[in-house]
Amino acid sequence: MVVLEAATHVGGRAHTVGFAGMALDLGCGWLHSGERNPWTAIAEAAGFTVDRSESAWREQYRDLGFSKPDQAAASDAWEAFQQRLRHDPPASDRAADALHPGAPWNAYAEALSGYINGAGLDRLSVADYLAYDDAASETNWRVREGYGALVAASLPPVPLHLATPVTAIDHRGRAIRLETRAGVIEARAAIVTVSTAMLSGGAIVFRRAIDDHLHAASRLPLGLADKLFLALGDGHGLEPETHLIGNPRDAATGSYYLMPFGRPVIEGFYGGGGAAMLEREGQAGAFAFAIDELAALFGNGIRARLRPIAGSAWCRTDHVGGSYSHALPGHAACRATLAAPIEDRLFFAGEATHSTDFSTAHGAYQSGVRAAEQALEALA
Numbered sequence: 001m002v003v004l005e006a007a008t009h010v011g012g013r014a015h016t017v018g019f020a021g022m023a024l025d026l027g028c029g030w031l032h033s034g035e036r037n038p039w040t041a042i043a044e045a046a047g048f049t050v051d052r053s054e055s056a057w058r059e060q061y062r063d064l065g066f067s068k069p070d071q072a073a074a075s076d077a078w079e080a081f082q083q084r085l086r087h088d089p090p091a092s093d094r095a096a097d098a099l100h101p102g103a104p105w106n107a108y109a110e111a112l113s114g115y116i117n118g119a120g121l122d123r124l125s126v127a128d129y130l131a132y133d134d135a136a137s138e139t140n141w142r143v144r145e146g147y148g149a150l151v152a153a154s155l156p157p158v159p160l161h162l163a164t165p166v167t168a169i170d171h172r173g174r175a176i177r178l179e180t181r182a183g184v185i186e187a188r189a190a191i192v193t194v195s196t197a198m199l200s201g202g203a204i205v206f207r208r209a210i211d212d213h214l215h216a217a218s219r220l221p222l223g224l225a226d227k228l229f230l231a232l233g234d235g236h237g238l239e240p241e242t243h244l245i246g247n248p249r250d251a252a253t254g255s256y257y258l259m260p261f262g263r264p265v266i267e268g269f270y271g272g273g274g275a276a277m278l279e280r281e282g283q284a285g286a287f288a289f290a291i292d293e294l295a296a297l298f299g300n301g302i303r304a305r306l307r308p309i310a311g312s313a314w315c316r317t318d319h320v321g322g323s324y325s326h327a328l329p330g331h332a333a334c335r336a337t338l339a340a341p342i343e344d345r346l347f348f349a350g351e352a353t354h355s356t357d358f359s360t361a362h363g364a365y366q367s368g369v370r371a372a373e374q375a376l377e378a379l380a
């Protein structure tokens, strides 16, 4: 067995960076559905610290920029929208068609869709969205040492070739030939775990066409979500483990987690159009946007206390090309197509292949276990 990894590190979209002794997750950070998330037990067995405290997402710190009555109205509008998706879904399967045109909290719903799905509601399959929502619990935990660090530490003891992108896969002959810059590797079976952006973008050439899979990947595009971390200087006066969103009337607004784990940082999270806009701006422009949003809430005095320290740009990240997958309207069934083995020797894993826990690190893990079991059974 051998693992071929294109990047110079393992983990992909699970990626922790260190800053002043703090572990900051540029990709996944939350153990969603924590009580049934396999990473919870893996983390604890490996000596990582699972933080089970409740997330502060629902809170608007000191009601800044978002009055209590507006919070209630926005929350009611979102809840009513969810009910329409569930009980009166649009025939188009397009989530945006369940919005009431011109309704006051549509931009808020778009912002939430950006965080949850990485995409706007006009590009979102209702059936796919509900498949996730029905299966997920409300339990969201964290790993103090970093989710990315946990994933990287959990690599099984198998030969690993870093910086070895597979450029082509040839399954026309008896052996599967994996073409890399370092030469060809022959195998009896292969598990392809690259993102749908890489698959549909042609990063790997399949010498024998796998059109159904590539078409399915193109209908499960990666949405975009990005993070920005800002260090807090002395005298900021903020309280740990609190949260607010920048501007609830702007679909591109950020979601700001203040002092996670009590650390002197603010974690900004941007989804969909907001994340796309920040990637277009580049890191300097992205941090300027975040600081402007925070100054609009806390006053200009906060500017001198904020220092950019780290940020992601997942669309521009080599070998990944986006954040997490969603199904386009009418294409929820593509997850099953993408997950189907070919000739019982070419197998597919990765978050996008999970029928319910897609878009997550635990969905990716479970899909890998499923594909490995399929491969072992086929080889036996």
Ligand SMILES: Cc1cc2nc3c(=O)[nH]c(=O)nc-3n(C[C@H](O)[C@H](O)[C@H](O)COP(=O)(O)OP(=O)(O)OC[C@H]3O[C@@H](n4cnc5c(N)ncnc54)[C@H](O)[C@@H]3O)c2cc1C
Pocket (backbone or CB within 6 Å): 004, 005, 006, 007, 010, 011, 012, 013, 014, 026, 027, 028, 029, 030, 031, 032, 164, 165, 166, 167, 193, 194, 195, 198, 203, 204, 225, 226, 227, 312, 314, 318, 319, 320, 322, 323, 324, 349, 350, 351, 352, 358, 359, 360, 361, 362, 364
């Ligand atoms: C900002 C952000 C926040 C997120 N938050 C959460 C969260 O809180 N909780 C959660 O559960 N999930 C979250 N996610 C999603 C989660 O990170 C992903 O769903 C998951 O990590 C995807 O894993 P994967 O193995 O499917 O794909 P990837 O992580 O993309 O792994 C694929 C691997 O294949 C490699 N590769 C690509 N091309 C080739 C090639 N040609 N040859 C060899 N190797 C190749 C890549 O380098 C990569 O290492 C978040 C993601 C982002 C971006």
